[in-house]
Amino acid sequence: MHPRIVDTLKRNQLSITDSRKKILEMFLQKKGALAHADIEQQSGEEFDRVTIYRTLQTFVEKGIIHTIPTADNSVRYALCKDDCSEGHHHDNHVHFMCDHCGTTYCLDHVTVPAVVLPAGFKISQVDVVVSGSCLKCQQ
Amino acid sequence: MHPRIVDTLKRNQLSITDSRKKILEMFLQKKGALAHADIEQQSGEEFDRVTIYRTLQTFVEKGIIHTIPTADNSVRYALCKDDCSEGHHHDNHVHFMCDHCGTTYCLDHVTVPAVVLPAGFKISQVDVVVSGSCLKCQQ
DNA sequence: ACGCAAATGCAACAATGTTGCAAAATAATT
DNA sequence: AATTATTTTGCAACATTGTTGCATTTGCGT
Secondary structure (H helix, E strand, C coil), X not given: CCCHHHHHHHHCCCCCXXXXXXXXXXXXXXXXXXXXXXXXXXXCCCCCHHHHHHHHHHHHHHCCEEEECXXXXXXXXXXXXXXXXXXXXXXXXXXXXXXXXXXXXECCCCCCCCCCXXXXXXXXXXXXEEEEEXXXXXX | CCCHHHHHHHXXXXXXXXXXXXXXXXXXXXXXXXXXXXXXXXXXXXXXXXXXXXXXXXXXXXXXXXXXXXXXXXXXXXXXXXXXXXXXXXXXXEEEEECCCCCEXXXXXXXXXXXXXXXXXXXXXXXXXXXXXXXXXXX
């Protein structure tokens, strides 16, 4: 088991349960983003569908993961950088979704460019959703 | 009825039906984006739910409207600039979603900033999803 | 080990989206 | 203008996705 799992749960005042450990482990292992369906498939019959929904919801509330806006409006989640332990707010993000393999990357290290909007719009968050082909799918 | 409606349908080789006229009119009147639910409510019992789904799908295929990625992963549609009559591909877009009133704006005239990705990623589309408070909701 | 609080599983439900097919509306042809 | 061919619609049924309430189970602090 990944060493950070118990730490992360404790730090967020969550009880250490099988589903939380397993789901968090999935995020730590797989670098890309996960959809609810991915988790359901990978965990087999181990957890109830409802438990997965509630676990994801809890993780989002605690800032352990965040949702990703995608071009096809499918709901995906990715680990927050540094587990958001610092109250980090995810105001800016660049995400990349591969048109071929469907993998979604959370590019925390890419700088979000400044966006200039017409007068009257107050910006609180900027999400950049890039599609194309990824490292593995070059062609 | 908006004068562009019949033109647009004909240009895209679509038969002129009540639902298509009405739904296209909604997009032309309302400047912001529409969700399936908005259309369903506004049209009352006039059209079947399935018809609305199919009409939206057809419009997307013909390039009359496009879907908008949103921070909350709700599916919304907006008119394509120039009805995409020129085979315009919507490679770049800035969308704004108001946190207060929920209105979604399609800001065709705002320049999409350049995004620099790590080597190996090939960009085919960039969507910028901005949240905040809009013109009407300033505070 | 015990008791309390929290999380889980189950069932039922709600919302959203899809598919097949017969009936109706639109377009094309004569 | 009437007839035929094609497209679109409405209905029914179904699939998927997400939510809620409640009894049972699990984890946690003492």
